[in-house]
Amino acid sequence: MIIPLTGSLLRQSTENLERNLCFWILLAFISVMLIASHGGYRASQPSALRKQTGLAINCFYATSITMLSLAVLMGYPHILARPWTAADLIVTPFILSGFRTVLAERLTASSHEERASSSVIVCYDHCPQGLAQALNELQISSRIAGVLYLSPRHVLDSLPNWAEVPDIQALLKMIRAKNVQDIIFVHHPALDTIAATLHQELFSDLLAYPARIWMAFDIASNLPELLKSQSGSCKIVPIVTNSMVSSLNVTKRAFDLILALGLLVLVSPVLLISACLIKMSSPGPFIFRQTRTGAQGQQFTVLKFRTMTYDPDRPFAQAQRQDPRVTVIGHFLRRTSLDELLQLINVIKGDMSLVGPRPHAPETKVEGITFENALRLYRLRHRVKPGITGLAQIRGQRGETRALSVLEQRLASDIEYIQSWSVWLDIFIIIQTLPTLLMQTNAW
Known part of the structure; x- marks a missing residue:
């Protein structure tokens, strides 16, 4: 043209x-x-x-x-x-x-x-004979990084030279270290009885990684020999595919980077004024740094404006209503969420996203239990980078988490966001964030 x-x-x-x-x-x-x-x-x-x-x-x-x-x-x-x-x-x-x-x-x-990418296999006591063929048919990487057997009495299959992974921790370490894009669970009736708890915990851990998850079924016993040769004796069905957004999404990263750079320039006067007010109101640095849990459960340092009196030796505790630690200017910053603006730097660095589940400190608890252990699917939030705002926030689900039911509501919103992500959803949440902040009553 x-x-x-x-x-x-x-x-x-x-x-x-x-x-x-x-x-x-x-x-x-x-x-x-x-x-x-x-x-x-x-x-x-x-x-x-x-x-x-x-x-x-x-x-x-x-x-x-x-x-x-x-x-x-x-x-x-x-x-x-x-x-x-x-x-x-x-x-x-x-x-x-x-x-x-x-x-x-x-x-x-x-x-x-x-x-160059690889796959890992999790099975009970053996791998189906037709698994390699099924992987090739679905264009899943046949470069197997390792196989984890959940049963102590397992059979070392006479399949390709696939290395055995000794335990779950070694498997999780392997996924972090290597370019694992696919995780294949091999179905076995024993998984629903003997190893049910172990299986579910492992599945919850793996949900946090930006990998596809598949379930393989050995149907050899139910097929005649003629059909086995034509259609294969192993079938693989998707459980978690690319339909779920992950921290590796290029479109989301480009959107975050472009918008965060623009917003940082736009709000730079607000950042400068806030920093001056904090320094004038109380002694101590104007930036507050805290360790938070990010994508794939990796910890990073989140940046915020300091809103409490400076005490580096004070133990962690969630802010409460009329918290004596919060300064006068800090109360205003928290009420308007201006203390979160420095996280635009975290977005540019790649630790966070503009929109996503809010990052929590590893030691944050509800009813005496850490968030990570309170809900089984909580780690699914780690599939994406944490966000400055999110679906839960525009629904008013923020502030102190006193009850498990409150955490469940937030998790439901986070999972809904991960399952239905689009650029338009991010834009909608960003637009809705400002009026939500002005009307909120549960931030202190």
């Missing part, structure tokens, strides 16, 4: 500009639809993408010639800015070819990265 539209702007009168604009947009749209109808955007491999370059060029020529011919026949010869049209027909195929070549190189690099 760039070449003909430039020609239209330079050579055509204003009255023809709108028609030209509509014409070339329609031509581009029909070209894209024609390429799509012939499978021109279905390539997932570099070799296939290169082969489809010719298809894209042919579709472009077919659409251009047809549309330009119709324009002349219908009495709109002014659309044909002939030098620019000729340049478009000559240059655009080279642009298409160059773009698809670059994209093929990106796909090649991506495919190398996928091959």
Whole structure:
């Protein structure tokens, strides 16, 4: 569109500009639809993408010639800015070819990265014989980092050379250290009885990692030999796939980075005034640093404006209503949540996101139990980076957590956010945050 539209702007009168604009947009749209109808955007491999370059060029020529011919026949010869049209027909195929070549190189690099990724398997006492074939059919990495057997009496399978993982802690350490993108649970009836508690705790731990989770079923005993050879003796079904947002989501990270940088510049005067007021109101640093739990359960240092009297030796305790530790300016900052603005720096560093579950200190408790141990699915919150605001916050679910039921409500909102994330949801939450802060009554 760039070449003909430039020609239209330079050579055509204003009255023809709108028609030209509509014409070339329609031509581009029909070209894209024609390429799509012939499978021109279905390539997932570099070799296939290169082969489809010719298809894209042919579709472009077919659409251009047809549309330009119709324009002349219908009495709109002014659309044909002939030098620019000729340049478009000559240059655009080279642009298409160059773009698809670059994209093929990106796909090649991506495919190398996928091959470098690995999977882990969790089973009771053995792995199904058809598991390797099932992994290949679903394009799950067959590079197995390790297999964890939950039964002490297990069979070392005569499958590919898959290393045995000694225990759950070693498995979790392996997932952190290696590029594990898929976790496969092998179903076994004993998992629902003998190892039920262990199985559920392990599953909760693994939910915190940005990996896909699958369940494999050994159906060999229920299939005749003929069907086994055709369809395989092992079937894998998805449990947690890429439909759940994770801390590795590139779109969410780009959104966070662009908006956080803009907001940081916009609110810089507020940050400066707040820092001065804190220094003037009470002795001590104006920045408060605290360890919080972030993505995949990793701890990081969160930044906030100091809102309490400075006492580095004071033990941790949640803020309460009319808390004597809170200063006068600190009460205002907490009431308006201005003390959280410094976390824009955490967002830019990559420790946090603009929107997500609020980060909690590891020692935070409810009814005498730490958050991590109070609810089994609490660790699912760690699948994404913690946020400055979130779905729970715009619903008024903030402040002191006195009862387990309150934590359950917050967790339900956090899980709902993880399951239904989109950029539009983030925008909606950010827009709703300001009126929620103005109307809130449970922040102190």
